[in-house]
Amino acid sequence: MAGELVLVIDDSPTITKVVQLVLTKAGYQVQTAVDGEAGLEAVRAERPQLILLDFVMPRMNGYQFCRELVADPKLRDIPVVLMSAKGDQVGERFVKVMGIVDYITKPFSPEAITAVVQHTITKYGPAGSDDDNPSLVTGEDLAATDDADKAHARTAALGALRGKITDIVSARVAALFALAESAHDPGAEVPTDAAAIAEAARSALDDAALGKLLSSVDLGLFGEGTPGLRGDLRVVPLAEVLQLLDVQEQSGVLTVERSGARVDIYFRRGRVDQAISEGVPDEFLLGRFVLDAELMQRADFESFLESRAQSNQRLIGQQLVKLGYLAEADLKACLTRQSSELIYEILRWRHGRFRFAAGRELPASVIDAALALDVEAVLMEGYRRVDEWHLIERAIDNFDVVFLRNEDSVAQMGRGRLTREELAVLELVNGKNSVKEIIRKSRMGSFEVSKMLYRLLSIKLVRRRVLPVAV
Numbered sequence: 001m002a003g004e005l006v007l008v009i010d011d012s013p014t015i016t017k018v019v020q021l022v023l024t025k026a027g028y029q030v031q032t033a034v035d036g037e038a039g040l041e042a043v044r045a046e047r048p049q050l051i052l053l054d055f056v057m058p059r060m061n062g063y064q065f066c067r068e069l070v071a072d073p074k075l076r077d078i079p080v081v082l083m084s085a086k087g088d089q090v091g092e093r094f095v096k097v098m099g100i101v102d103y104i105t106k107p108f109s110p111e112a113i114t115a116v117v118q119h120t121i122t123k124y125g126p127a128g129s130d131d132d133n134p135s136l137v138t139g140e141d142l143a144a145t146d147d148a149d150k151a152h153a154r155t156a157a158l159g160a161l162r163g164k165i166t167d168i169v170s171a172r173v174a175a176l177f178a179l180a181e182s183a184h185d186p187g188a189e190v191p192t193d194a195a196a197i198a199e200a201a202r203s204a205l206d207d208a209a210l211g212k213l214l215s216s217v218d219l220g221l222f223g224e225g226t227p228g229l230r231g232d233l234r235v236v237p238l239a240e241v242l243q244l245l246d247v248q249e250q251s252g253v254l255t256v257e258r259s260g261a262r263v264d265i266y267f268r269r270g271r272v273d274q275a276i277s278e279g280v281p282d283e284f285l286l287g288r289f290v291l292d293a294e295l296m297q298r299a300d301f302e303s304f305l306e307s308r309a310q311s312n313q314r315l316i317g318q319q320l321v322k323l324g325y326l327a328e329a330d331l332k333a334c335l336t337r338q339s340s341e342l343i344y345e346i347l348r349w350r351h352g353r354f355r356f357a358a359g360r361e362l363p364a365s366v367i368d369a370a371l372a373l374d375v376e377a378v379l380m381e382g383y384r385r386v387d388e389w390h391l392i393e394r395a396i397d398n399f400d401v402v403f404l405r406n407e408d409s410v411a412q413m414g415r416g417r418l419t420r421e422e423l424a425v426l427e428l429v430n431g432k433n434s435v436k437e438i439i440r441k442s443r444m445g446s447f448e449v450s451k452m453l454y455r456l457l458s459i460k461l462v463r464r465r466v467l468p469v470a471v
Contacts, residue, residue, distance in 0.1 A: 003027060003028065003029050004028055004029065004048075004049040004050065004121050005028070005029045005030075005031065005046065005047075005048040005049055005050075006023055006028050006029065006030050006031070006048055006049065006050045006051075006052060006117060006121075007030075007031050007032075007033065007039065007042055007043060007048040007050070007051045007052070008020060008023075008030060008031070008032045008033070008052045009032075009033045009034075009035070009036065009038070009039035009042075009051065009052065009053050009054060009057070009062075009065065010032075010034075010052075010053075010054035010057070010083065011034050011035055011054065011057045011058060012054070013383070013386075013387050013390075014383055014384055014387050015054070015083070015106070016032040016034075017239075017379075017383040018380055018383060019052060019113060020032060021239070021243060021376060021379055021380065021383075022110040022113055022114060022376070023113070023114065023117060024243055024247070025243060025246065025247050025376060026114045026117075026118075027247075028117065031046070031048065034057075035057045035058055035059045035060055036057060036059065036060025036061060036062070036064055036065030036068070037059050037060045039051070039053070039060075039065055040060075040065065040068055040069070043069070043075055043078065044075070047074075047075070047078065048078065049078075049079075049121050050078070050079050050080075050081065050117060050120055050121050050124075051069075051078055051079070051080045051081070052080075052081050052083055052113075052117070053065060053066070053080050053081065053082055053083060053100075054083050054084075055082060055083070055084045062082060066080060066100060079101045079102075079120050079121075079123075079124035080100045080101065081100070081101065081102045081103065081104060081116055081117070081120055082100050082102070082103040082104070083103070083104055083106060083108075084103055084104075084105055084106065101120060101123075101124060102116060102119075102120055104116050110376070165205070168204050168205060168209055169200075169201045169204055169205070171204070173197055173200055173201070175200075229241075229244075229355065229356040229358075230353070230354065230355035230356070231353070231354060231355075232351075232352075232353055233256070233258075233349055233350070233351055233352045233353065233354060234350065234351050236354075238256060238346060238347055238349065238354065239347060239379055239382070239383075241254065241354055241356070242254075242265075242343075242375050242378075242379060243375070243379070245267050245270060245356065245375070246270045246271075246375035246376065247270070248270065249269045249270035250267050250269075250270060250356070250358060251267055251268050251269055251358070251359060252266075252267055252356055252357050252358040252359050252360045253265070253266055253267070253356070253357050253360045253362075254267060254354060254355075254356045255354065255355050255356075255357075256346050256349070256352060256353075256354045257352055257353055257354075258346075258349050258351060258352030258353070259352075260279045261277070261278070261279040261280050262277065262278045262279055263275055263276070263277045263280070263342050263343075263345075263346050264276050264277075265339075265342075265343065266362050266363075266366045268362065268370075268372070270375065271371075271372045271373060271374060271375065272339060272343070272371060272372075272373040272375060272378065273362065273366050273367070273369060273370055273371050273372060273373075274335060274339050274365075274366045274369045274371055275338070275339035275340075275342040275343055276366075277342050280342070280345070281439075281446070282440075283439065283443075283444070283445045283446060284338065284341060284342055284345065284445075285338075286316055286317055286334060286335070286338055287301060287305070287316070288443060288444075288445070289334040289337045289338050289341075290320070290326070290334050291443065292337075292444075293330070293333065293334060293337075295325070295326055295330050295334070296320075296325055296326075298443075300325070304320070304323070304325065315365050317331045317334070317335065317365075318331075318365070318368075332369065332371065335369050335371060336371050336373065339371060339373060340373065340378055340381070341445065341447075343378050343382060344378075344381065344382045344385050344386075344447070345447075347379075347382040347383075347385075347386055348386055348389060385447060388447075388451065389447070389450075391454070392450050392451060392454045395454055395457055395464075396435060396450055396453060396454065398435075399434060399435040399436040399439070399446070400434050400435070400436060401434060401435050401464060401465075402431060402432065402433065402434050402435075402464075402465040403429045403431075403435075403453065403456075403457075403462045403463065403464055403465060404429065404430075404431045404462060404463055404464075404465050405426065405429050405430070405431075405461065405462055406460055406461055406462060406463055409459075409460050409461050410426070410461050413459070413461065421444065421448070421452060422452045422455065422456065424442055424444075425438060425442060425444075425449055425452045425453060425456070426456060426461065426462070428441055428442060429453075429456070429462050431465055435449065435450065435453065438453070
């Protein structure tokens with residue numbers, strides 16, 4: 001296998017993305033098309049070694065595509081594998097007909113589709129060349145940039161560096177003054193003038209301390225150092241970056257930033273040990289997942305947060321375990337869901353920047369978490385959610401939309417058919433609360449709330465409020 005090209009023709013974005021993910025991980029190049037017409041254009045533009053073909057599609061179905069394919073002498077010998085959701089009868093009927101050499105029935109496992117592709121290419125298709133395998137766009141190859149995101153990333157990095165230096169120096173200076181105040185011998189004066197403070201700062205910033213600071217800073221942001229893997233999400237989708245790091249079993253930190261929001265994804269040998277965020281909505285904070293799992297009562301959690309403000313700044317999860325609110329297994333389950341939800345969210349980002357620092361030392365908290373999330377599994381669920389988001393966004397195009405309850409429909413249908421969460425969302429639909437406010441007041445995630453509102457819309461329990469037109 002040397003990076004053979006496989007064309008996937010299917011009108012389901014979920015199927016095409018899942019198959020692309022699985023086969024790319026297995027070492028194949030993958031192109032996709034949404035129907036037979038687009039598939040023919042792709043085949044004529046670049047000849048694949050194998051075609052995976054859906055049977056039922058709009059505009060041109062699988063049968064029509066095969067008829068066009070065999071009519072072209074240059075294309076008729078390309079092997080075609082049928083992907084059918086109609087059962088074995090469809091597959092058996094068309095095998096050995098018009099270029100179809102095999103079939104696989106949906107739903108299929110990653111192992112099954114990989115085995116079918118490998119067997120078919122080995123039997124029918126010539127191997128491709130390494131020269132055909134496109135490389136990921138990196139570093140200076142990217143022409144498109146997002147100046148606002150880049151400037152914010154630089155400001156954030158400078159702020160973090162400034163804070164760390166301040167912490168180190170202030171601790172040493174504070175120790176100097178404390179020593180001066182505690183001196184019992186009047187004759188043994190401890191100097192606290194500017195020169196003494198400068199000397200204290202220099203001694204605090206020794207080689208070891210500076211080394212740690214430099215290792216935590218991305219020098220590429222300041223035009224120094226090796227840029228590494230970095231780019232623009234408008235040019236390289238995040239899913240492709242995650243797949244690359246998975247396939248190459250990379251270790252390090254992938255940072256994704258957009259308009260003040262930042263997510264750091266910590267990789268260890270191609271698996272995600274944890275995702276940590278800054279500047280994202282409260283729905284992605286750990287507390288939400290603790291409450292969702294009903295591991296603590298809301299009142300107890302809020303009391304904990306109040307008391308925590310007066311105590312040390314131990315990470316919230318570790319502190320909950322230490323105080324006996326959570327077991328280690330509970331914390332790991334909450335961190336797993338939190339990290340997964342963060343990745344699902346940033347898979348939706350249509351702009352932003354990413355950079356990967358290979359081999360960067362992981363924080364102790366990430367090493368302790370050691371979630372070892374499988375990237376392929378996270379992406380498959382992420383793709384499913386992205387597809388759902390696209391459907392939801394047709395009805396809920398922004399979070400400032402306000403909905404009204406259809407009281408007659410609610411009374412007629414009753415509330416017994418709704419889940420507890422759907423009832424909670426329905427109660428917050430009052431003609432005043434925007435979607436954003438419903439998310440905040442419900443303490444649920446934006447995906448869950450939007451999905452519930454979409455269902456309530458579809459069964460006509462709520463309707464969009466129409467604002468009066470100004471005259």
